[in-house]
Amino acid sequence: MLAYEVIVAGLGAMGSASIYQLARAGVSVLGLDRFSPPHEFGSSHGDSRITRLAIGEGAHLTPLAQRSQELWRHIEADSGETLLTQCGALMISSDETRAPVHGASFFSTTLEAARRHRIAHAMLDAQTIRSRFPQFCVRDQEYGYYEPEAGFVRPEACIRVQLSLAQRFGAHVHTSERLGKFESDGAGVRVITELGSYRARRLILAAGAWMPELLGPSFAPVFRVTRQVLNWFAVTENPDLFAPERCPVFIWQLPEGLRMLYGFPALDGPSGGIKIASEQDRVTTTADSVRRDVEEAESADFYRDYVAPNLRYLSAHRLKARSCLYTQTADFGFIVDVHPSYPQVLIVSACSGHGFKHSAALGEVLCQWGMQGRLPESFGVFGLRRF
Ligand SMILES: Cc1cc2nc3c(=O)[nH]c(=O)nc-3n(C[C@H](O)[C@H](O)[C@H](O)COP(=O)(O)OP(=O)(O)OC[C@H]3O[C@@H](n4cnc5c(N)ncnc54)[C@H](O)[C@@H]3O)c2cc1C
Known part of the structure; x- marks a missing residue:
């Protein structure tokens, strides 16, 4: 032994x-x-995870996110690999009833965390979002929180x-x-x-x-294990708008009746597509019994209901799809x-x-x-x- x-x-x-x-x-x-x-x-x-500093799930988590970003930079220096890309994050919400994200107060807690921890950010109205990020079809009543030091890790x-x-x-x-x-x-x-x-x-x-x-x-x-689906859709026009230099990661609290939507820029050039997903917490599973494949029809429904109405220049052509597991607490x-x-x-x-x-x-x-x-x-x- x-x-x-x-x-x-x-x-x-x-x-x-x-x-x-x-x-x-x-x-x-x-x-x-x-x-x-x-x-x-x-x-x-699934290639990428969003990292942000003002944490909408609780301002107490901000120091952990800040320290992680520092550590990834150290590890990058030790290994020569790129792990963190700070392309910014855009959180879109509105005052009307909207999809919850990990609890009911995601947007207001994000703002509170940014203020408490002095995280650089800007509030953007719908008009400003449209002119800076024309790939997002925001509604008139929607607004955004933009955090420049956020981004994604690999x-x-x-x-x-x-x-x-x-x-x-x-x-x-x-x-x-x-x-x-x-x-x-x-x-x-x-x-x-x-x-x-x-x-x-x-x-x-x-x-x-x-x-x-x-x-x-x-x-x-204590634990709920749920199946989540990730889709990568092809870029049809204006690929520059999806480069990490022009496209932030995003989390979108869509209007009532829909779930939240989140996504990433084109990490590896436009030919790799744009990863976009939502979340579900109604159906539970287990790590050993989960259905791992993602049917074409599942992605087609998601494109029709979530991608087409909210993002420009992406086609229904699915480049790849993966399922992944959340282990959630109440x-x-x-x-x-x-x-x-x-x-x-x-x-x-x-x-x-x-x-x-x-x-x-x-x-x-x-x-x-x-x-x-x-x-x-x-x-x-x-x-x-x-x-
Ligand atoms: C679709 C999706 C999107 C997400 N998006 C984000 C995001 O944008 N930003 C963010 O911050 N977080 C995100 N998360 C959450 C984040 O990815 C998880 O918090 C994190 O991956 C959990 O890591 P873990 O080590 O607990 O689990 P894992 O990374 O799954 O590791 C568990 C490991 O345990 C091993 N294992 C299991 N049983 C045994 C055993 N009996 N003996 C030995 N080994 C065992 C497994 O093989 C596995 O390698 C997302 C998660 C998912 C699924």
């Missing part, structure tokens, strides 16, 4: 950031993943680079090895996989959409807390559709927990007791 200071189970967004920070700090660490990350079975694929590259740097710093990474069970082992923890068993002082569980399965039925009510918040029965095990579920932008900074905090067994007081908001 091999012994480590810390084992990280699940090497997606949260696990790769944790193992990178732990290895960098000189901690002996083993990372396990049931697949070979980055992969397309969890929550961290999730697969973040994971790949952090895992590779972690190994360079001495971490052991075992892919295609699934954690089956964990149990107390004196003051530490024993982890059992199909291939062996390992001992460590502490275990970080970051299994994403597999968390309910790993933690057992008593945790099931308040759209995160869980970062010790296991109620195992103080040497940390439960990390930071998704609810908006966790990636915080992952690099969460990795630092999780590293501190791995070394000292303590979380910052401010992490009380991520506690399990609130459920």
